[in-house]
Amino acid sequence: xxxxxxxxxxxxxxxxxxxxxxxxxxxxxxxxxxxxxxxxxxxxxxxxxxxxxxxxxxxxxxxxxxxxxxxxxxxxxxxxxxxxxxxxxxxxxxxxxxxxxxxxxxxxxxxxxxxxxxxxxxxxxxxxxxxxxxxxxxxxxxxxxxxxxxxxxxxxxxxxxxxxxxxxxxxxxxxxxxxxxxxxxxxxxxxxxxxxxxxxxxxxxxxxxxxxxxxxxxxxxxxxxxxxxxxxxxxxxxxxxxxxxxxxxxxxxxxxxxxxxxxxxxxxxxxxxxx
Amino acid sequence: xxxxxxxxxxxxxxxxxxxxxxxxxxxxxxxxxxxxxxxxxxxxxxxxxxxxxxxxxxxxxxxxxxxxxxxxxxxxxxxxxxxxxxxxxxxxxxxxxxxxxxxxxxxxxxxxxxxxxxxxxxxxxxxxxxxxxxxxxxxxxxxxxxxxxxxxxxxxxxxxxxxxxxxxxxxxxxxxxxxxxxxxxxxxxxxxxxxxxxxxxxxxxxxxxxxxxxxxxxxxxxxxxxxxxxxxxxxxxxxxxxxxxxxxxxxxxxxxxxxxxxxxxxxxxxxxxxx
DNA sequence: CGCCGTCTTGAAGACTTTCAAACGAAGTGG
DNA sequence: CCACTTCGTTTGAAAGTCTTCAAGACGGCG
Numbered sequence: 165x166x167x168x169x170x171x172x173x174x175x176x177x178x179x180x181x182x183x184x185x186x187x188x189x190x191x192x193x194x195x196x197x198x199x200x201x202x203x204x205x206x207x208x209x210x211x212x213x214x215x216x217x218x219x220x221x222x223x224x225x226x227x228x229x230x231x232x233x234x235x236x237x238x239x240x241x242x243x244x245x246x247x248x249x250x251x252x253x254x255x256x257x258x259x260x261x262x263x264x265x266x267x268x269x270x271x272x273x274x275x276x277x278x279x280x281x282x283x284x285x286x287x288x289x290x291x292x293x294x295x296x297x298x299x300x301x302x303x304x305x306x307x308x309x310x311x312x313x314x315x316x317x318x319x320x321x322x323x324x325x326x327x328x329x330x331x332x333x334x335x336x337x338x339x340x341x342x343x344x345x346x347x348x349x350x351x352x353x354x355x356x357x358x359x360x361x362x363x364x365x366x367x368x369x370x371x372x373x374x375x376x377x378x379x380x381x382x383x384x385x386x387x388x389x390x391x392x393x394x395x396x397x398x399x400x401x402x403x404x405x406x407x408x409x410x411x412x413x414x415x416x417x418x419x420x421x422x423x424x425x426x427x428x429x430x431x432x433x434x435x436x437x438x439x
Numbered sequence: 440x441x442x443x444x445x446x447x448x449x450x451x452x453x454x455x456x457x458x459x460x461x462x463x464x465x466x467x468x469x470x471x472x473x474x475x476x477x478x479x480x481x482x483x484x485x486x487x488x489x490x491x492x493x494x495x496x497x498x499x500x501x502x503x504x505x506x507x508x509x510x511x512x513x514x515x516x517x518x519x520x521x522x523x524x525x526x527x528x529x530x531x532x533x534x535x536x537x538x539x540x541x542x543x544x545x546x547x548x549x550x551x552x553x554x555x556x557x558x559x560x561x562x563x564x565x566x567x568x569x570x571x572x573x574x575x576x577x578x579x580x581x582x583x584x585x586x587x588x589x590x591x592x593x594x595x596x597x598x599x600x601x602x603x604x605x606x607x608x609x610x611x612x613x614x615x616x617x618x619x620x621x622x623x624x625x626x627x628x629x630x631x632x633x634x635x636x637x638x639x640x641x642x643x644x645x646x647x648x649x650x651x652x653x654x655x656x657x658x659x660x661x662x663x664x665x666x667x668x669x670x671x672x673x674x675x676x677x678x679x680x681x682x683x684x685x686x687x688x689x690x691x692x693x694x695x696x697x698x699x700x701x702x703x704x705x706x707x708x709x710x711x712x713x714x
Numbered sequence: 715c716g717c718c719g720t721c722t723t724g725a726a727g728a729c730t731t732t733c734a735a736a737c738g739a740a741g742t743g744g
Numbered sequence: 745c746c747a748c749t750t751c752g753t754t755t756g757a758a759a760g761t762c763t764t765c766a767a768g769a770c771g772g773c774g
Contacts, residue, residue: 270624274709280623292620294613301620320606330605331595337612338569344619345567345576348555349545351626352670354763356730387753395627397731402754418739418753434549629731631762662721672763677722693721693771 202246204239204310213312218286219260220314220329220336231325237315242266242305248289250302255293257313258333261285264309265384268301269392279393281347282306282385284370288314288336306384351395353433359394360404361432364414368423379426383419408432477521479514479585488587493561494535495589495604495611506600512590517541517580523564525577530568532588533608536560539584540659543576544667554668556622557581557660559645563589563611581659626670628708634669635679636707639689643698654701658694683707 210221210233221232237257242248248259248266261283268281268289280301283289293299294316319329350362372378383390387398394401408414413429415422423429485496485508496507512532517523523534523541536558543556543564555576558564568574569591594604625637647653658665662673669676683689688704690697698704 268620270620272709278624278627280620291613292617295610296613296617300617330609334605334609334612335570337609337616338566338571340616341612341619342567342571342575344616344623345543345545345555347623348619348626349553351623352553352667354670354729392627395629398753399732399755400730403730406754434547629761673721674723674764675762678762681722 202241202243204241207239209233210236210312213262215260215262215286219312220288220319220332222332224325224328228325228328231323232329235314235318235326235329237313237318239310239312242309242311244305244307246305248303248305248311249299251299253293253299255290255297255299255316257315258288258290258293259303260288260312260314262310262312265306266303266309266311267306267385267389268303270301277392279385279389281344282389282393285374288333288340291337291340306389356394356396356400357404357407358433359396360390360401361408361429363390363394364408364421364423365426365429365433367421368426379423381421383421386419477516477518479516482514484508485511485587488537490535490537490561494587495563495594495607497607499600499603503600503603506598507604510589510593510601510604512588512593514585514587517584517586519580519582521580523578523580523586524574526574528568528574530565530572530574530591532590533563533565533568534578535563535587535589537585537587540581541578541584541586542581542660542664543578545576552667554660554664556619557664557668560649563608563615566612566615581664631669631671631675632679632682633708634671635665635676636683636704638665638669639683639696639698640701640704640708642696643701654698656696658696661694 209230210216210219211226211229213219216222216229220235221229224232239262240248242264251271263285265282265284266289267279268283269277269279271277281289283303289303290299292301314329314333319326319333346366350359350366353359353362367381367383368378371381385393387401391398391401405414405416408429409416411428413423413425413432415424484505485491485494486501486504488494491497491504495510496504499507514537515523517539526546538560540557540559541564542554543558544552544554546552556564558578564578565574567576589604589608594601594608621641625634625641628634628637642656642658643653646656660668662676666673666676680689680691683704684691686703688698688700688707690699
């Protein structure tokens, strides 16, 4: 049984890797106070966050972390499908994903959505707005999620904590650039099956990096969203997954995915076509 | 007659836009001192650079610009085909392109090149190395070029000039993220003709932003490099260009390109296929 | 002038999209 | 509780697009 409910567990704890999406009862926490706008007003903050070593306060002592916490403008809970920011929203905050996952989409003038990225807990989104002074894409929650708004104004004020945050933001932007470069390489693969295989491996790596199983997880996005991201129709996504399943490389049940043969999946990423 | 020689002119001066690649005699300058390794030892520096309003010293007074100049580790001249940095080179410098253009390529384990970006004067490259502590791609000059090495160590030292540089680098990274997001959108277009049209328009915008003609320019990269970048074979690149020329939208003569109908070229970017 | 690398063009085959139909899960209303 | 709708997904067949293989054209250079 796989729950679709997001949870703020501590997956990095030793032993076998937790399966993403599976919620054990003892990990449930009391809900934070939630006013109607989704703002979280009572919260353990950065010192109590399980993403603290991955986020803007990385590398600071517990005391410093309390200072880093002041850079956070507010924390917010998002329901599945809720929009965090939209194109042309002014650039005030970056958002650290604490729980859950989001997608970035660009809307073309004729109203079609194009997914340009999927983001998981521990990632920071909104960097595109720094230079443009406004967001250039929409961010939408793929599941119930929690985000921390990093105030760009406070991050630029020059305190020791702000400087630490700036260094971490710089590192995060560099990571984002590297991630997008990998995406550009992926999209240049000519064969649909290669792109789907690469996508699954990247998901697998993302889950593994967060302490979840790398071989079994729940895809939080629809086939249509995968297709939009990978530049193919949902039929081709479906056929590619079916083909991988037919060859015994993966097993799918709805959005639940199990990788049976990691090495053969990797081989599939090497496009056969093109020189 | 179009020269292929790079030149450090002042294209932003008023009147008609200069044609990129065309060199008028009076714009030629005395060559800088060039030791065998391509290092430039005598140079007007940031205050005399025509990219100063676009680069890391943007927004500073002429006096401050002399301080910014200290962040520069060295300046270097590259010949066409010369490699600026390679994958796994340690991360010491970012590079500001002063004259010319470069490509970023990733080399797959089987030795094939994949172009992941083209970069022009005024851009800064190497951001991928900040988080990874080493470069994750190779940078190769597409034409004779000049670059300024920005010392990451000196940029982090905390002086007023260094802080200005850091803000500008942050902006440049955000721009780079936005650029790559646009590339991801481009690559998701299913039709080859749409991708080629988008590529030409992006080139056109790049030249226009630098004061050159937006409708007539010299492509510094081969069809093979375009194909690698756009994820298609060189035959498909060639056929797409021929098709656009047949329709009277562009005119090509080798790498020299003239856009005859910007609006119809824009229409071609809207992919017909897919929902 | 002839060689070489780059580019263009043609034809056949491979792959993807499109259109259409069917399936299963989830939710609604009788 | 079951029919019924809806949505997301899967599968099939035909049409369209791209790649592959092959050959020819073009320009630069010795």
